[in-house]
Amino acid sequence: MDRKKQIQVLFLPRWYPHRDDPQLGVFIRKQAEAIAPHCEVAVIYPQASSSVNKAFEDDFFERQGVQTFLVYYAHRTGGILAHTGNAFRYMRAFFRAWKQYRRSLPFPDLIHVHVLLRPLLMAYFLRLFKKTPIVLSEHWTGYVFGFFAQKSLLTRWLSRRLLASVSTLTVVSPALEKAMKASGLSHPDCRIVPNVVEVGDGMNEKKEHDDTRILTVADLVERNKNVAGVIKAVEQIARDRQDFRYDIIGGGEDETLLKSLAKHTGLLGDRIHFLGRLDNEEVIRHIRQCDFLVVNSNVETFSVITAESLACGKPVIATRSGGPEFFMTEECGILIPPGDQDALKSAICDMLDHHHEYDPAAMRAVVEKQFSAEAVGRQLLSLYQEKLSE
Numbered sequence: 001m002d003r004k005k006q007i008q009v010l011f012l013p014r015w016y017p018h019r020d021d022p023q024l025g026v027f028i029r030k031q032a033e034a035i036a037p038h039c040e041v042a043v044i045y046p047q048a049s050s051s052v053n054k055a056f057e058d059d060f061f062e063r064q065g066v067q068t069f070l071v072y073y074a075h076r077t078g079g080i081l082a083h084t085g086n087a088f089r090y091m092r093a094f095f096r097a098w099k100q101y102r103r104s105l106p107f108p109d110l111i112h113v114h115v116l117l118r119p120l121l122m123a124y125f126l127r128l129f130k131k132t133p134i135v136l137s138e139h140w141t142g143y144v145f146g147f148f149a150q151k152s153l154l155t156r157w158l159s160r161r162l163l164a165s166v167s168t169l170t171v172v173s174p175a176l177e178k179a180m181k182a183s184g185l186s187h188p189d190c191r192i193v194p195n196v197v198e199v200g201d202g203m204n205e206k207k208e209h210d211d212t213r214i215l216t217v218a219d220l221v222e223r224n225k226n227v228a229g230v231i232k233a234v235e236q237i238a239r240d241r242q243d244f245r246y247d248i249i250g251g252g253e254d255e256t257l258l259k260s261l262a263k264h265t266g267l268l269g270d271r272i273h274f275l276g277r278l279d280n281e282e283v284i285r286h287i288r289q290c291d292f293l294v295v296n297s298n299v300e301t302f303s304v305i306t307a308e309s310l311a312c313g314k315p316v317i318a319t320r321s322g323g324p325e326f327f328m329t330e331e332c333g334i335l336i337p338p339g340d341q342d343a344l345k346s347a348i349c350d351m352l353d354h355h356h357e358y359d360p361a362a363m364r365a366v367v368e369k370q371f372s373a374e375a376v377g378r379q380l381l382s383l384y385q386e387k388l389s390e
Contacts, residue, residue, distance in 0.1 A: 010108035014115030030196035034377035036065035046093035048075035069097035143179035175322035215290035220252035313360025
């Protein structure tokens with residue numbers, strides 16, 4: 001076996017795709033799959049679920065060379081006792097998965113944690129038995145909104161203490177690094193490691209429709225994504241033209257609110273369609289069938305969906321929200337200020353008329369060079385080898 005492939009890496013993510021939310025943490029799964037050709041990779045992921053009828057439900061499987069140990073545990077609501085019970089069940093689920101992991105795999109050479117805090121606590125515990133290097137990758141947009149400062153004093157102290165124990169901190173963009181520093185979370189070895197973007201075939205896939213398709217893919221959480229702004233812009237545009245359809249993929253806490261807003265416009269089921277949560281393969285299929293994407297976010301630490309759209313040869317309207325502006329160029333689409341309704345409406349009208357003028361190959365090249373699985377996999381392998389040689 002190739003010596004490089006003998007490196008045993010354990011991913012401990014805070015988010016990961018699961019049966020209740022196939023979109024959650026897809027970008028973390030893609031990083032695991034990107035490094036799998038170079039290392040032996042496994043994932044341990046405890047997930048709370050209200051649909052669990054017993055204490056735990058196991059889901060152990062392999063996907064794209066990544067062995068996954070997913071354990072669902074019962075989620076309870078009802079105050080501090082329920083919260084404490086959930087934390088206890090999380091730990092039990094983790095060690096249930098760990099026990100299964102150790103039946104077939106050796107102790108990891110390196111632990112890669114994604115997102116504070118629980119997974120890093122588990123990694124720190126494992127490190128007590130063997131001085132295994134820990135790499136922490138952060139993705140949370142909450143730092144940008146100042147949500148970290150709202151956490152308890154104990155959580156903030158513990159986060160800083162545990163962060164100091166990791167070998168390297170990676171973030172997906174300079175904007176996220178800046179936001180973490182503003183929250184009092186910094187590390188002497190902080191690096192930019194981007195998310196993986198699939199760069200496959202399908203740019204010239206035959207469209208199955210005649211009208212112009214506008215697409216948004218997002219968690220329907222308005223403080224982050226501002227999908228309502230797009231619905232309002234579409235309502236205004238539809239007064240003058242009816243040659244388009246607007247599809248929304250995703251779910252979240254504001255889904256009911258957004259559907260109510262769309263219904264109020266009179267366009268729900270006609271010009272505006274909610275397609276619900278879809279797995280990544282279905283999302284990519286819809287991107288290939290759309291004409292352009294709209295990302296109207298207030299904040300993005302990277303914006304995988306923007307890069308995925310470009311990889312499929314589809315132009316994007318995106319906000320300068322902390323992520324897209326670091327890789328989008330004029331040949332990729334239109335950048336607008338966050339929260340600017342006039343700019344959003346103007347950009348959509350412009351794209352409705354000119355989306356076909358963008359060069360799919362040029363957009364694809366922007367992504368392939370920086371964010372392909374091969375490029376990110378090589379970057380992660382180099383980081384792992386460096387940490388193991390120290």
